[in-house]
Amino acid sequence: MKICVYGAGAIGAYLGAQLALAGADVSFVARGPHLAAMQANGVRLQIDGVERVVKVRCSADPRELGTQDYVIVALKAHSVPGVMGAMQPLLGSDTAIVTAVNGIPYWYFYKHGGEFAGTTLDSVDPGGKQWNVLGPERAIGCVVYPATEIVEPGVIRHVYGKKFPIGEPSGERTERVQRLHEIFIAADLDAPIRDNIRDEIWLKLWGNLCFNPISALTHATLDVITSDPATRAVSRTMMMEAKAIGDRFGVHFRVDVEKRIDGAGAVGAHKTSMLQDLEAGRPMEIDPLLSVVQEMGRLVGQATPTIDTVLALIKMRERIAQQTPVRFAPLERKTRVTEVSQAA
Template sequence: MRFAVIGAGGLGGFFGGLLAAGGHEVHFVVRGRTLSALLSTGLSITGGFSARVDRVQATDDARTIGHVDVVLVAVKAGQLPDIAHQLPPLVGPQTLVITMQNGVDAPDLVAATVGREHVAPGVVRIFTQLDEPGRISHHGGPGSITFAGWDNVETPLVEATRAAFQAVGIEAPEPADIWVDLWAKAMFIIPTGALGALSGQPLGVLRTALRDELAACIAEVEALGRARGVALPPDAVARTLAFIDQQPTDATASLQRDLLADRPSELDGQVGAVVRIGRQLRVPTPRHALMYAVLSLREQAARA
């Protein structure tokens, strides 16, 4: 199959590298140091998964690639506006565009550029890290990607894409409802990331000393999902808390780690999206609004 991967960080480099090592034609759309590194020294993956691609096909201009079967959009949510112009040259009549961002609004943002008929919302469950351009390390997690067409309709291309992932060792289960999966992950990742960044505490503290606040934040995201028509289970908040209870006490979310380290983060794409969708649907999200306001000030100060 013919793939294009937008971004070559922890996710794009990992999934694209394994697919390329598995014999698929993979083109990376990247820029700057990452482009130079991929072209000069290749791409390597170490850890639980390992692969090496010596000759990487990479460019900073998607127009040189042409139409592909599948596009993996693997940049952070805040970078989506910057890469939107790279998508149309890659998308043919049947192309599948898989969104891989944390949060809930990436499918809508990408669909505004290429059309809903091409977008496959995706949920990634894996821990990877960009050690340096072209060098990705895998640190655990299920190592899976769950995706489906916008209306959960199976097509031959969706099935072939799942088979391509599975052939290189990546779990790609068929979801009963991709929107339930997407919002269920958001109920976990957004509140823990924002509350963790605000408090500076790991999951072990959030789920004990701050449990009531954590539950209330989860409930805000749940209410948005239901207002959007997502068929979340009746006990969705309890399930999310039970999942958090199973995680290591010292675990932290990537949003929290990025904010506390003054790195570019997905604050706007995750917490900001919750606030914006809440306003659009007239669903109150007071805790996320407060966390977004405070954390935005911190982020602005770090950039000054």
């Protein structure tokens, strides 16, 4: 089984290294010092204080890697449109694309059913380019719950979690999703096959759409956001606006809003990925987490006044950050934090 991880950062390299240890033929697309270190020394994977060196073929050029059975996209969602052309040499007639990205994916309304089946979302897929170039029929959904960090180039430390729920847009238990499940299990990863992966996507998005922008606007960590009465109230209001939209599209939220907020607070004094990106001067994942919820609300005529307000503020924050040199203290660790839910 040939698997390419496109975007072998903290999560991608952890996932790919585990799959390689399980016997899959894994390759990485990466860049910069991290790529150079993995090419020279392999991936140094640290789990529970034990380090293993995993040799994986790594390249900045997908043309060197050949056609794959699965391409796991582990990039930030806003980076995907810029690599669609480069990804083409990896794609054969039967290649599946596993979208291990935050937020609503480009294929969301593929085989969705109802009046919105086949709809593309401009906030995450402008002009339907991913839909048309990558193809929704290739997609397998994947939700990322673990947290990992790049300690230094080529060195990945696993922090917690190993859950990667997966599922077909149609909800079917196809041969390709079963094979993916089996190799994940062999790699000591928890990969339940969901008959409605969209529910899992929304469960994670439900918290990310409020905690991430609030943290970037206030510089507060998750424990503070969820325990302060004012920011907890804003989070709850945003989440209930989003739930009203999800309900219209048939989403089932298997935990209530208070339990979801408490689950995020239990993570402790962690900076969200959006706050980390702001402090590092990187683009923030705004559209896949907020703009898309606003857009989906417009599709069904559901108002989102609090989401609209926070979205306007975080977009202004990003514009100002792009115009102003970064003045924050550098992060001590390059940590990929994944906000937890009370997922069963």
